[in-house]
């Protein structure tokens with residue numbers, strides 16, 4: 001088999017290092033910077049001729065910059081004769097623009113997939129895409145992994161009785177249900193929400209009984225934090241004893257960290273697909289690593305063994321990094 005090499009841009013270097021630590025190999029060398037005029041500068045600093053290359057780069061904020069770094073890294077690796085290039089995108093930015101919600105809007109998630117493919121990626125690894133159908137936006141193989149079993153395992157270690165799993169919107173029901181099965185909880189509640197405008201949340205109704213129970217909200221992304229906070233208020237109003245939250249991607253935009261700290265939610269567990277934002281340390285937000293899962297997927301793809309076995313079974317959680 002060709003040499004395995006793992007590169008990263010600047011989006012989440014700690015995650016890439018942790019992936020490499022799990023693979024027991026060093027991170028490959030590349031210069032990732034900016035020219036004085038603001039353009040992104042990339043230089044691959046070791047030979048990749050004939051290598052099986054993985055580029056770990058979540059396209060989180062600043063999304064445009066991180067997308068560009070990923071594209072330029074792929075382009076330089078292709079021009080340097082890498083045998084195969086896999087884009088490892090633990091968090092896929094623009095995923096919530098996967099359809100037009102009104103006239104004269106782009107489908108940004110599709111455009112970014114086109115760009116990654118045209119740049120020269122041979123395949124991609126993604127984790128808990130906001131809409132699973134985004135896999136089909138790529139005309140290359142996509143291994144769509146999930147961190148839900150990792151999060152479910154953490155909850156199981158913590159509390160098992162009187163739980164009700166809550167989906168904070170109709171689009172997340174399959175995800176919450178999956179989580180529920182991993183934990184082995186019978187009760188599921190579903191909240192219907194709407195967005196009168198981008199980044200604003202209005203709760204419409206809830207189906208399910210939560211009275212006297214520990215309500216566990218399961219979501220893919222915490223962005224502004226409004227969905228979690230509004231959902232928690234409703235759950236407590238309807239008699240829930242306490243509210244916990246588990247989400248894969250902790251985007252924590254703007255003052256989301258502060259909003260969560262001041263909310264009635266007891267704790268929010270997220271993964272490290274997106275680096276912990278400064279200023280959100282030391283409170284209710286806990287981060288767990290997905291590096292072991294990504295490393296195992298990379299190892300299997302490199303060795304040509306099945307990755308589908310990773311899609312469903314319970315995963316051993318990575319280390320709890322620290323209270324975020």
Ligand code: R5P
Pocket residue numbers: 168169171172199201219220221222223224225226227228
């Ligand atoms: C929305 O459809 C997603 O599943 C999340 O609920 C949403 O991205 C959370 O956003 P925010 O934290 O801004 O309410």
